[in-house]
Amino acid sequence: MRPAIPAVMGQNDSLKHLGDRVLWESTLEEAMYATDDEMKIRKFGRVSITKEGISVEGFDVKGAMCRDVAVMAAAWAIGELQREMLKTIAKPGGGKISVD
Secondary structure: OOOOOEOOOOOOOEEEEEOOEEEEEOOOOOOOEOOOOOOEEEEOOEEEEEOOEEEEEOOEEEOOOHHHHHHHHHHHHHHHHHHHHHHHHHOOOOOOOOOO
8 A cells, every 4th residue: 555645745746635535646765654544534624824824623534643634634725725716716706715
């Protein structure tokens, strides 16, 4: 089985968002891996972005350690933001993005 999330990212590494899973593609051969288990988001939570940093709460990820949860949550949030942004670009009110 292919390792899921390396402890060190290489310059040519990439994450691909696949629904509730993230595919890690890496050319880094010397990375240390946290787990060889497949990771899957079992419960979605909230990712908050502020000028102080990024906060992840409420996520439950099967086969993941703390850092892995942060990476999975960030990949999920990036995918959600991209989909909603494209819907908003396509037509006014098309996405679930609100401005206060």
